[in-house]
Amino acid sequence: MDPSRKRKIRLVVALGAALLLAGALAYTSFSASSEAKTPSQLAGGAQPGRSYELTGKVAAGSVHHDGGALFFRVRDRSGNTSVPVRYVGAVPDPFREGREVIVDVRKQGSVFVGERDSLVTKCPSKFKAAHSS
Numbered sequence: 001m002d003p004s005r006k007r008k009i010r011l012v013v014a015l016g017a018a019l020l021l022a023g024a025l026a027y028t029s030f031s032a033s034s035e036a037k038t039p040s041q042l043a044g045g046a047q048p049g050r051s052y053e054l055t056g057k058v059a060a061g062s063v064h065h066d067g068g069a070l071f072f073r074v075r076d077r078s079g080n081t082s083v084p085v086r087y088v089g090a091v092p093d094p095f096r097e098g099r100e101v102i103v104d105v106r107k108q109g110s111v112f113v114g115e116r117d118s119l120v121t122k123c124p125s126k127f128k129a130a131h132s133s
Contacts, residue, residue, distance in 0.1 A: 036102060039074050040081040046107040054085070054112060055102045063097055074101060087114035092121045 036055040037046075046052060054074055059082045062073035068088055075082035077100070085105060095101070100122035105112035 038076050038081075039083040040076050040079060042105075042107070042112070043081055043083055046112070048107045048109075051104060051106050051115070052112075053102060054083070054105045055100070056082075057100050058095070058097050060097045074103070084111045085114055086111050087119055089114070089116035089119060091119060094121045094123070095119065 036053040039054070039056050042052060042054060056074040056076055059073035059075040062071075062082070062084075064071050070087045070091060071084065072087070073082040073084050085103060087103065102120045102122065104115040104118035106115070107113075
């Protein structure tokens, strides 16, 4: 067989394998993701023991520590609905009232318990439109 033809066949096989692997990676990445839930979505319909990704803003006046646990409320970005969260684990430096957060939680009784080290703060956008006075 001609050596240039062998190289072309190898190239086609290698590109086909790479395309197949890239497709498999994209499929597993998107199928494993779950949409984050807001407090209003979880307030009435969360199933005990099931894991959820909760997103919203830390409610003003709700942050306090009790021993090694951090207690706070997460509220909707635009609304008044909030849910209580009990969290143990690493707390990001920018965590504070009014900051958007994402945390993996499970409902236990009337409280959502955060999974250890799952708390993430979202940085405020540098590109928000300036408010004109």
